[in-house]
Amino acid sequence: MIRVVQMPIRRRGFPQFITHMFAPKYETKCLMFCIYGTIFLFCVHVRMIWDKTIQMKMLEKLPVAREKVETLKILRQLDKTSNLLGELKGIAKTIPNQTMLINALMLQEAKDSSEIENIITTQDELYTALSTPGKQATNVKEVINYRRAMFFGFDIIQKQGFLRLEDIIEIQKIIIENDAGIRSQSGTVLKNDKTGEIVYTPPQMKDEILDLLSNFLEHFNLKQNNLPALINLAVLHYQFESIHPFYDGNGRAGRILNILHLVLNGYLDIPILYLSSYINGHKSEYYKYLNAVNRKDQWEDYILYILKAIEKTSKKTISKINSISELLSETINIAKTNASKVYQKELIELLFEHPYSKIENVVSRLKVERKTASRYLKKLEEINILESRKIGRETIYMNIKLIDILKD
Numbered sequence: 178m179i180r181v182v183q184m185p186i187r188r189r190g191f192p193q194f195i196t197h198m199f200a201p202k203y204e205t206k207c208l209m210f211c212i213y214g215t216i217f218l219f220c221v222h223v224r225m226i227w228d229k230t231i232q233m234k235m236l237e238k239l240p241v242a243r244e245k246v247e248t249l250k251i252l253r254q255l256d257k258t259s260n261l262l263g264e265l266k267g268i269a270k271t272i273p274n275q276t277m278l279i280n281a282l283m284l285q286e287a288k289d290s291s292e293i294e295n296i297i298t299t300q301d302e303l304y305t306a307l308s309t310p311g312k313q314a315t316n317v318k319e320v321i322n323y324r325r326a327m328f329f330g331f332d333i334i335q336k337q338g339f340l341r342l343e344d345i346i347e348i349q350k351i352i353i354e355n356d357a358g359i360r361s362q363s364g365t366v367l368k369n370d371k372t373g374e375i376v377y378t379p380p381q382m383k384d385e386i387l388d389l390l391s392n393f394l395e396h397f398n399l400k401q402n403n404l405p406a407l408i409n410l411a412v413l414h415y416q417f418e419s420i421h422p423f424y425d426g427n428g429r430a431g432r433i434l435n436i437l438h439l440v441l442n443g444y445l446d447i448p449i450l451y452l453s454s455y456i457n458g459h460k461s462e463y464y465k466y467l468n469a470v471n472r473k474d475q476w477e478d479y480i481l482y483i484l485k486a487i488e489k490t491s492k493k494t495i496s497k498i499n500s501i502s503e504l505l506s507e508t509i510n511i512a513k514t515n516a517s518k519v520y521q522k523e524l525i526e527l528l529f530e531h532p533y534s535k536i537e538n539v540v541s542r543l544k545v546e547r548k549t550a551s552r553y554l555k556k557l558e559e560i561n562i563l564e565s566r567k568i569g570r571e572t573i574y575m576n577i578k579l580i581d582i583l584k585d
Contacts, residue, residue, distance in 0.1 A: 236380055236419050238392045239412065245476045246408055254484045255405055261491040262407075262444050268498050272505075275447050277529040278498065285583055286451035287324040290432050293457055296320065300584055304533035309571050319352075323429055326351040330437050331448050339398040340437065342390055345422075348433055353426045359386055360424055367421070377471055379421035389420045397438060406442040410435060411483035415470055432456075450494055455486040500582045505529060508562055508578075515560040519553045528563065532576040532583070 272278055284307075288298055296316050306317045313321065326348045333344050346358055363381040368374060380386050393416050396402065402409050417431045436448045456463050459482075466479035505525070512520040527542050528534055539550035554574045557563045563574040 236389060236416075238389065239396045239416060240403070241412055241476065243403065245474070246404065246412060246480055248477050251408065251477060251480050251484070254481055254488070255407060258407055258484045258488040258491070259405075261488050261495075262439075262450070265450060265491045265495050265498075266445050268495055269445070269447065269449055272498065272502060274526045274530070277505075277526060278449050278501070279447050280530045281501065281532070281579070281583055282449045282451065282494070282497070283324055283327055284320075286432075286436075286453055287320045287327065289451065289453035289457055290429050291316075291320045291323055293432075293453060293460065294428055300580065304575075304580070305568060305573070308531070308533040308535055308573050309568050322352050322354060323433075326430075327433050327436070327448060330433050331440065334437050334440055338441070340394060340434075340441075342387075342394060345390070345394075345430065345434070349423050349426045349430045352429050353423075357424050359383060359390075359422050365421065365424070376468060377419075379419060386420060386422050389416075390422055393417060393420065397434070398441070400442060406438070406444065407484060407487065408480060410438050411480045412476075413438060414483065415467060415479065418467065419471065449498075450487070450490055452483075452486045452490055454493070455490050459486075497582060497585070500585075501529070501579065504578055504582065511560060511562060512557065516556050519556045524553060524557075528557075528574075528576045529579060532579045534563075534574045534576070535571060 269275070269278060284303055285300070288300065288303060291298070296319050298316050298320050302314070302317050303320055306313045306321060329351055330340075330344070330348050333340065337344075350356060350358075361383045365379055365381065366375050367377040367379070369376055380389060393413065396409065396416075397413055400406075404412065414431055414435055417434060418427060421427050423430065432451070432453055435452060436445075436450060439445045439450060440448055462482060466475075466482050469475040470479050508528070509520075509522070509525055512525055521543065523542060524539065527538060531538055534554070536547055536550045536554065539545065539553055540547055543550065543553075545553075554563060554565075558565055558574060562576070564577050566573050566575060
């Protein structure tokens, strides 16, 4: 072993400094420095290889092997979820005016789904924006666009009975309000907001994205699939989010596709079951399970998560529909008893379709003069069915009890 004479550190040049570092007193420190340095470089190397592996991993086409997505736990949960979804479909039919449910629940979904993307609004802001003309705040406008996209998708499913690529592109276009369409430039990666870590790199080339979307639509539109439709919904949701076909709006478009798939497969007649509220409450698990499928091909926990989300949301929606139904009956009875001269079934249903109503709504629906419509609304306010609020030049009549149910 070479021994070096230790010298005091005083205006030494570079060679003298090296000599000092390797003096006997510093041998242990140097050894530890080399060991830690080697470990650090090894970790950096492994991390680089891992990141490259994530980036280079090819997204496989559907279908997924059945043994991966039809485990005993999944099938047991599927039975409970299917039963509750069937109950929800039946209860929804008891509401005579289905538009009431669609309008009431769809706006809440638009709000919750946008909130996942950190677009925060209040119900009051949304109802006000829908009821009164004028420039809308960006966050409010994005939520209303989501609602428009949902209506568009539901209308397409009713008319066609299937979705085309052009329909998905239009859904995203309505949400984002641009014509960018399918990604055509490489470089898109998904990063952890807090750490900056690349957690996933979606397909980069447009030809590959289009090929995967074609495969996705084939399985989306296939009603007689080998997989149960609810398991297929979970698989399709993962696949669409993994394809990540757009520069923006993929999450919101994917959540719209979820409800359209339920309607397409007959689980629901109208779009009233939305998972965004559940995902908001369990967001970390959602991303954790998606990443587990991507990195480790672990499907069970992710599919159980989606099935439980449908189960819990079905329960919540059933409770909400029951509350709306009870309030509707109560409101009709109050109106008949205390405002018999203005009571009309269509008028009361209008107040449930549009919790924030204005005179023009009544004029249009009941084909009455503006003066008559104003008298109707004022009378309903007198008997505490409605509350009025002045917004600019407009007077808005709010169904407060219904709004409280929707907020819950």
